[in-house]
Amino acid sequence: PSRVSPQPWKARAWLELEAARRRTLHMLSGVPEAELVRQHSPLMSPLVWDVAHVANYEEQWLLRALGGPALTEPAFDAVYDAFRHPRRTRSALPLLAPEAAFAYAARVREAVRELFDRLPEDAPGPLLAGGFVFGMVAQHEQQHAETLAATLQLMTSWEYRPAARPLPRPGAVPLHEVLIPGGPSVQGSDAPWAYDNERPAHPVDLAPFFLDAHPTTNGDYLVFVESGGYEDPRWWHPEGWAFIQAEGIRHPLFWARLGPRDWARRRFGFVEPLPRDAPVQHVCWYEAEAYARWAGKRLPTEAEWERAATGGAPSRAFPWGEAPVTAAHANLGGEAWAPAPVGAFPEGQSSEGIWGLLGDVWEWTASPFGGYPGFRAHPYREYSEVFFGPGHQVLRGGSWASAPVAVRNSFRNWDLPIRRHIFAGFRCARDAR
Ligand code: AVJ
Numbered sequence: 441p442s443r444v445s446p447q448p449w450k451a452r453a454w455l456e457l458e459a460a461r462r463r464t465l466h467m468l469s470g471v472p473e474a475e476l477v478r479q480h481s482p483l484m485s486p487l488v489w490d491v492a493h494v495a496n497y498e499e500q501w502l503l504r505a506l507g508g509p510a511l512t513e514p515a516f517d518a519v520y521d522a523f524r525h526p527r528r529t530r531s532a533l534p535l536l537a538p539e540a541a542f543a544y545a546a547r548v549r550e551a552v553r554e555l556f557d558r559l560p561e562d563a564p565g566p567l568l569a570g571g572f573v574f575g576m577v578a579q580h581e582q583q584h585a586e587t588l589a590a591t592l593q594l595m596t597s598w599e600y601r602p603a604a605r606p607l608p609r610p611g612a613v614p615l616h617e618v619l620i621p622g623g624p625s626v627q628g629s630d631a632p633w634a635y636d637n638e639r640p641a642h643p644v645d646l647a648p649f650f651l652d653a654h655p656t657t658n659g660d661y662l663v664f665v666e667s668g669g670y671e672d673p674r675w676w677h678p679e680g681w682a683f684i685q686a687e688g689i690r691h692p693l694f695w696a697r698l699g700p701r702d703w704a705r706r707r708f709g710f711v712e713p714l715p716r717d718a719p720v721q722h723v724c725w726y727e728a729e730a731y732a733r734w735a736g737k738r739l740p741t742e743a744e745w746e747r748a749a750t751g752g753a754p755s756r757a758f759p760w761g762e763a764p765v766t767a768a769h770a771n772l773g774g775e776a777w778a779p780a781p782v783g784a785f786p787e788g789q790s791s792e793g794i795w796g797l798l799g800d801v802w803e804w805t806a807s808p809f810g811g812y813p814g815f816r817a818h819p820y821r822e823y824s825e826v827f828f829g830p831g832h833q834v835l836r837g838g839s840w841a842s843a844p845v846a847v848r849n850s851f852r853n854w855d856l857p858i859r860r861h862i863f864a865g866f867r868c869a870r871d872a873r
């Protein structure tokens with residue numbers, strides 16, 4: 441029988457683990473100890489919890505699950521178990537102090553290196569095939585790096601002022617909407633590092649629709665705000681209306697009105713004029729959905745979003761094709777610390793001329809999070825399956841804070857429809873009839 445030789449994965453796996461760790465350490469270097477242990481928001485863990493949590497996750501999946509040594513006790517796992525302790529209670533736990541948390545993470549990584557060096561490229565089994573579990577752990581640490589960024593954005597007790605990588609300057613911003621033809625296409629992915637919730641790739645059939653070529657910008661959204669959009673229940677889902685009344689919400693999170701048509705935003709330790717040409721971020725699903733209704737549009741379903749991203753080609757990894765992400769394709773990786781103006785990445789557009797699908801801001805969709813036909817939880821139910829149901833909405837495309845390894849056309853994020861602290865915006869769609 442012929443034997444297909446496995447795709448080599450080890451070199452990439454190690455680079456991705458190390459890149460994730462460099463980012464974690466870089467983001468937190470210079471943050472005072474008091475801020476690392478502080479609970480900055482009931483929505484977030486203390487920063488130092490995330491550090492030891494990613495290390496403990498790595499110990500569980502890249503050491504113990506692969507037959508390597510246990511470095512800590514089950515009682516220690518419990519402290520860093522996201523399902524045992526709600527985020528707002530975590531500063532009261534017996535956490536490792538910052539220095540010990542960083543040392544633990546380094547110790548786990550050293551032990552992983554020893555085990556990793558002995559693994560063959562074609563190691564068998566569902567965890568190791570294609571290096572899946574290494575991809576999972578690298579993506580996990582990068583997802584937590586994005587979570588750290590969200591915590592740092594919520595922090596007001598200390599001014600966090602990261603140096604930012606400059607973004608490209610946009611050329612002319614083209615077309616407002618693009619007609620996406622209907623018909624059969626493929627949703628999901630069977631790529632080796634795809635998560636369980638992206639699997640299996642399966643056929644979908646869609647009606648034709650229009651999709652905005654760009655995400656909704658701050659300038660677009662400001663028209664909604666200034667024309668009384670937050671005062672008119674006609675535009676709002678009843679739950680969204682109740683939510684903004686209860687919370688007194690009149691504009692996106694972190695915006696401040698200085699005077700007529702004069703708006704600023706706080707971004708980490710900076711207060712700056714609101715950039716009109718960049719995608720709106722820090723809106724919840726209800727705000728996104730209300731804007732779309734006001735504009736005579738709607739949010740795309742995630743199947744529509746993914747059809748637009750693949751251009752109809754089965755399982756295309758990125759809107760531009762299979763070429764790995766570079767700085768010319770999209771604003772990803774967390775170094776810009778802000779969304780780019782729309783139109784900044786001509787090389788990142790889809791084959792049909794949809795821009796900015798990956799990076800800048802997560803895009804809320806009309807779809808609740810659920811399993812695809814044939815879904816199987818792998819390797820544990822708590823990554824995806826326990827969140828299936830009507831409570832969580834799917835977001836697509838990744839933000840400026842998402843790492844390339846954790847972003848692709850098929851990648852699915854999810855959150856509650858009231859969440860505004862994540863780096864989320866949206867783009868609008870409408871039926872083509
Ligand atoms: C996929 C971003 C919703 O942060 O809750 C991190 C990722 N899962 N640790 C989250 C995750 C376990 C997850 N999201």
Ligand code: FE
Binds near residue numbers: 584
């Ligand atoms: Fe986690």
